[in-house]
Amino acid sequence: KQWYQRRVRDNIFKLRQEVSDLKQKRKEEQGSRTKEVDSIMSEQGKKVETLKQEISEIKKENSELLVQNKCLSEALDRGGQRTVKESDEKELENKKLKEVVIALKSEIKELERIQVKSAVSTS
Numbered sequence: 001k002q003w004y005q006r007r008v009r010d011n012i013f014k015l016r017q018e019v020s021d022l023k024q025k026r027k028e029e030q031g032s033r034t035k036e037v038d039s040i041m042s043e044q045g046k047k048v049e050t051l052k053q054e055i056s057e058i059k060k061e062n063s064e065l066l067v068q069n070k071c072l073s074e075a076l077d078r079g080g081q082r083t084v085k086e087s088d089e090k091e092l093e094n095k096k097l098k099e100v101v102i103a104l105k106s107e108i109k110e111l112e113r114i115q116v117k118s119a120v121s122t123s
Contacts, residue, residue, distance in 0.1 A: 041118055055108070066094065
């Protein structure tokens, strides 16, 4: 009977030890996942900031080009020498810049959505 009781106690001890080890392992895995998600979030944040900065630069460049275009248009209109080709080229250039800005904005929105989704999944 004592032998049986000792064996039961040993088994209980082993099981408690296994449970403790599994809890520790799960805690470590969750910690590494949290670090991984934090790293991804940080990376996404950097990408968003870079894209915002690029959009800002493009907007600035676009507004400068619009001002230049307006000045040139007025000068050419006054001189009566404005050509359709020049006008079309400027409009096309402005249109392309606007498309780039729109594409960058949608990419920022997508990255921010991913960031929010990542933040929600870690909570």
